[in-house]
Amino acid sequence: MPYMERGASRLYYESHGEGAPVVLLHGVGGNHASWFHQVVAWRESLRVITFDARGFGNSTDTEALGRAAFADDLEALLDHLQIPRAALVAQSMGGGAAVTFTARSPERVRALVLADTLIGLDLPDDIALRMSDIAARTANLSQIERVLGPTFTRAQPASAYLYTALASFNDTNVRTLRGEQPLTSLAALDACGVPVLFVAGVEDVLFPPQEIQNAQRLMRHAEYLEIADAGHSAYFEAPQVFNEAVFAWLARHV
Numbered sequence: 001m002p003y004m005e006r007g008a009s010r011l012y013y014e015s016h017g018e019g020a021p022v023v024l025l026h027g028v029g030g031n032h033a034s035w036f037h038q039v040v041a042w043r044e045s046l047r048v049i050t051f052d053a054r055g056f057g058n059s060t061d062t063e064a065l066g067r068a069a070f071a072d073d074l075e076a077l078l079d080h081l082q083i084p085r086a087a088l089v090a091q092s093m094g095g096g097a098a099v100t101f102t103a104r105s106p107e108r109v110r111a112l113v114l115a116d117t118l119i120g121l122d123l124p125d126d127i128a129l130r131m132s133d134i135a136a137r138t139a140n141l142s143q144i145e146r147v148l149g150p151t152f153t154r155a156q157p158a159s160a161y162l163y164t165a166l167a168s169f170n171d172t173n174v175r176t177l178r179g180e181q182p183l184t185s186l187a188a189l190d191a192c193g194v195p196v197l198f199v200a201g202v203e204d205v206l207f208p209p210q211e212i213q214n215a216q217r218l219m220r221h222a223e224y225l226e227i228a229d230a231g232h233s234a235y236f237e238a239p240q241v242f243n244e245a246v247f248a249w250l251a252r253h254v
Helices: 032-042 066-080 094-104 125-138 143-147 150-155 157-167 186-191 209-216 239-251
Strands: 003-006 009-016 020-025 046-051 086-091 109-115 196-201 222-227
Touching: 003 066, 009 032, 009 066, 020 032, 020 066, 020 094, 032 046, 032 157, 032 239, 046 066, 066 094, 086 094, 086 239, 094 109, 094 186, 109 239, 125 209, 143 157, 150 157, 196 209, 196 239, 209 222, 222 239
Parallel strands: 020 046, 020 086, 086 109, 109 196, 196 222
Antiparallel strands: 003 009, 009 046
16 A cells, blocks of 8 residues: 655555546545545546545544645655646645645646635635635534535435445544644635636535635636536536546646
């Protein structure tokens, strides 16, 4: 099993296929295994790299750094694999690491996909206020209600169970996540010149599509993709639509 040593911690990763490198960064309810739909769909055309954030999946976080180290870990992974430049596809929590890394090292990022997330972004006051209200309203929802849309959970109960089963291998969850998440303004991210694609699930209760689109409209270098019948985990709930649309977008930039 491939590990990268980071201080006292061990970080797990996998690399599949050949071609332009794309690193997949999971959310708080996921780990490297959550991306199985994308690995199989893209590995014939891209080098697909999955990565367990510290405290998730097979990775440890002995130093208890949490989010504060995520961007540094991403940089270390690219160095370890001798990848000078890659595309990043990040879902939910993974967006924080991707945004922070892109803002400080834009020359190493070919393209950035932010799926169902505004994490890591210092949002304008009006959007931030609405997002704060949304966070309060959704705080007591079950994990399934938070991360999966009702269309998916009704139609595919076995896959909904699989989602929770994959999350059970994580040492960290949304309530035990450590570290402070650095923030980057929309203007600063846009000034990097890196093409960005925001992806939104129509049924996402944590990051509603209208708020994601409001953020996207403030950036010159950003585009927007909306996926029907999906909640906060569009990559998992509607993988065929997600894979085809995101791959087509990546093909224009990598």
